[in-house]
Amino acid sequence: MTIKSFRYFQCPVLQFCVIIICLIYGEIIHPYISLNAWRLPDNKPSDDEVRILLIADSHIEGYHSDLWIFNDILQADSDDYLRFYFLKAVQGTNSNGVLFLGDVLDTGDIALNEDFTHATSRFRKIFLSEKDLFVILTPGDNDIGGEGNPVTKKTLTRFFANLPVKYGNYKYKFVNFYSDYRKPEIRPKISNENSSDEINVYVSHFPVISHEYVHFPLNLLKANASLSIHGHLHRSQIIHWKNTKNFENAQSNVEWIQTPQLSSISSQPLSFKLNDSLKLLEIQNKLTHKKQIKLYGELISIGVPSCTYRSGYPQITGIGLLQLYQNKSIIYTVLPLYNRYCTIFIYCLLITLLIGLKFIFYCTSISFKFKYWQKIFLLIIIVLILLMIYIECDIFARIGKLF
The missing domain is CATH 3.60.21 (Purple Acid Phosphatase; chain A, domain 2)
Structure with a gap:
C-alpha cells in the first residue's frame, strides 16, 4: 500500500459511516442479541x-x-x-x-x-x-x-x-x-x-x-x-x-x-x-x-x-x-x-485507528526534503498504532475475557 492509498480513508463520510455502524452494533444489536x-x-x-x-x-x-x-x-x-x-x-x-x-x-x-x-x-x-x-x-x-x-x-x-x-x-x-x-x-x-x-x-x-x-x-x-x-x-x-x-x-x-x-x-x-x-x-x-x-x-x-x-x-x-x-x-x-467489554474494546480500537489515521494523513500532507524521511515517519506511526492495538488487546483480554 502506497502513502497516497491512505488518503482514501480520509473521507469524512466513510469515517462517519464506520462510527455509526459501530454504535449501532454496540448499543443496539449486541445488547438485544443476548436477550434472545x-x-x-x-x-x-x-x-x-x-x-x-x-x-x-x-x-x-x-x-x-x-x-x-x-x-x-x-x-x-x-x-x-x-x-x-x-x-x-x-x-x-x-x-x-x-x-x-x-x-x-x-x-x-x-x-x-x-x-x-x-x-x-x-x-x-x-x-x-x-x-x-x-x-x-x-x-x-x-x-x-x-x-x-x-x-x-x-x-x-x-x-x-x-x-x-x-x-x-x-x-x-x-x-x-x-x-x-x-x-x-x-x-x-x-x-x-x-x-x-x-x-x-x-x-x-x-x-x-x-x-x-x-x-x-x-x-x-x-x-x-x-x-x-x-x-x-x-x-x-x-x-x-x-x-x-x-x-x-x-x-x-x-x-x-x-x-x-x-x-x-x-x-x-x-x-x-x-x-x-x-x-x-x-x-x-x-x-x-x-x-x-x-x-x-x-x-x-x-x-x-x-x-x-x-x-x-x-x-x-x-x-x-x-x-x-x-x-x-x-x-x-x-x-x-x-459482555459489555466487547463493545468497549471495539470503541477503543476505533478511536485508536481514527487518531492513527489522522497522523498518517498529516504525514502525507507535509513535505520532507528527503522522501525517505516521510516513509520512516509513516512507518513509525504505523508501528505505534499496532503497539497501541496490542496493548488494548492485552488489557481487554485480561479484564474482559474477550479472547
Missing part, C-alpha cells in the same frame, strides 16, 4: 406462585479521584447497562418482587458521605422506580463492611437511611424471607409458627455452604429454612446440604446441583423440590451429660452471579429468576447478560 438467550416464563404468576428477580453484586461505580472526567463516563455507562437489563427483566418476567443480595455499591463501606449519597441516589434511579414490585435488600461487605473493614453502627445507619426499602424478615403470600440485617426498630412480621405449606427462605450476601465449610448463622437456624440465596461469589451455583438425625458428619452430605459457572453461564432453567427444611435437635451427650444442638434436614443454597460487567467475571454475569410454588417446587433460571 433468555428463557422467560410464558405467562404471569398464578396465585400459587411467587416470582422473584435476584440481583447480586451490582457494585454501583463510586468516585475515583484519579479518573477525573472519566468518572462520569464510567458511571453513566455502567448505570445504563444495569438499567437496560433490569427493565427488560422486569418486563419479560412479570415478577412479583426483587431481592438484592448485597454489594449494591462498589466502595460504600469506605465512601465519604457525599459520594455515598450520590451512589445510593443512582441505585434508586436504576432499580427502585418500579412501584408494583416488593423489594427486599440485604447489605454486603462493600456496603457496610465485614470483609476487611468492620461493620459499625455508623455504616449500618447510613446504609439504612439512604435506601428506604425492606430489610430483615418479610412475608409475601406463602413465602417467608429471613435475613441477618434489619433495622433495630423494625420487628419481624413473621410468626414463629409457620404453616406446613409455607416456604422459608434465608437471604444473605455471604454463602452459608460450600465444599470447604458449613456456616449456619443464628437467624438461619431459627428460620427453619429450606432455601438459602446468596451473592458475593459472582457466579451461579447450587448446593444441596442434607443430614439425618443419625448422621454425625454434616460436611459429607454436601453435593452440587449446579457446579460453579466459571467460563460460561447456562440459561437452562433448573427445577427441583424442597423436600425438607433445616431443623434443630437438642440431644444429651452420653459421656459429658451436656446438652448439644444437632442439625438435620435439608437446605438448598443458590448462588447468584453478579449483574455488572465490572465484576471481574464479565463473561458470566446475569440476573437470577426464582419461581417458588406452593407445592414446594421451585425453578431457578439465570438470564445471561452480554
Whole structure:
C-alpha cells in the first residue's frame, strides 16, 4: 500500500459511516442479541406462585479521584447497562418482587458521605422506580463492611437511611424471607409458627455452604429454612446440604446441583423440590451429660452471579429468576447478560485507528526534503498504532475475557 492509498480513508463520510455502524452494533444489536438467550416464563404468576428477580453484586461505580472526567463516563455507562437489563427483566418476567443480595455499591463501606449519597441516589434511579414490585435488600461487605473493614453502627445507619426499602424478615403470600440485617426498630412480621405449606427462605450476601465449610448463622437456624440465596461469589451455583438425625458428619452430605459457572453461564432453567427444611435437635451427650444442638434436614443454597460487567467475571454475569410454588417446587433460571467489554474494546480500537489515521494523513500532507524521511515517519506511526492495538488487546483480554 502506497502513502497516497491512505488518503482514501480520509473521507469524512466513510469515517462517519464506520462510527455509526459501530454504535449501532454496540448499543443496539449486541445488547438485544443476548436477550434472545433468555428463557422467560410464558405467562404471569398464578396465585400459587411467587416470582422473584435476584440481583447480586451490582457494585454501583463510586468516585475515583484519579479518573477525573472519566468518572462520569464510567458511571453513566455502567448505570445504563444495569438499567437496560433490569427493565427488560422486569418486563419479560412479570415478577412479583426483587431481592438484592448485597454489594449494591462498589466502595460504600469506605465512601465519604457525599459520594455515598450520590451512589445510593443512582441505585434508586436504576432499580427502585418500579412501584408494583416488593423489594427486599440485604447489605454486603462493600456496603457496610465485614470483609476487611468492620461493620459499625455508623455504616449500618447510613446504609439504612439512604435506601428506604425492606430489610430483615418479610412475608409475601406463602413465602417467608429471613435475613441477618434489619433495622433495630423494625420487628419481624413473621410468626414463629409457620404453616406446613409455607416456604422459608434465608437471604444473605455471604454463602452459608460450600465444599470447604458449613456456616449456619443464628437467624438461619431459627428460620427453619429450606432455601438459602446468596451473592458475593459472582457466579451461579447450587448446593444441596442434607443430614439425618443419625448422621454425625454434616460436611459429607454436601453435593452440587449446579457446579460453579466459571467460563460460561447456562440459561437452562433448573427445577427441583424442597423436600425438607433445616431443623434443630437438642440431644444429651452420653459421656459429658451436656446438652448439644444437632442439625438435620435439608437446605438448598443458590448462588447468584453478579449483574455488572465490572465484576471481574464479565463473561458470566446475569440476573437470577426464582419461581417458588406452593407445592414446594421451585425453578431457578439465570438470564445471561452480554459482555459489555466487547463493545468497549471495539470503541477503543476505533478511536485508536481514527487518531492513527489522522497522523498518517498529516504525514502525507507535509513535505520532507528527503522522501525517505516521510516513509520512516509513516512507518513509525504505523508501528505505534499496532503497539497501541496490542496493548488494548492485552488489557481487554485480561479484564474482559474477550479472547
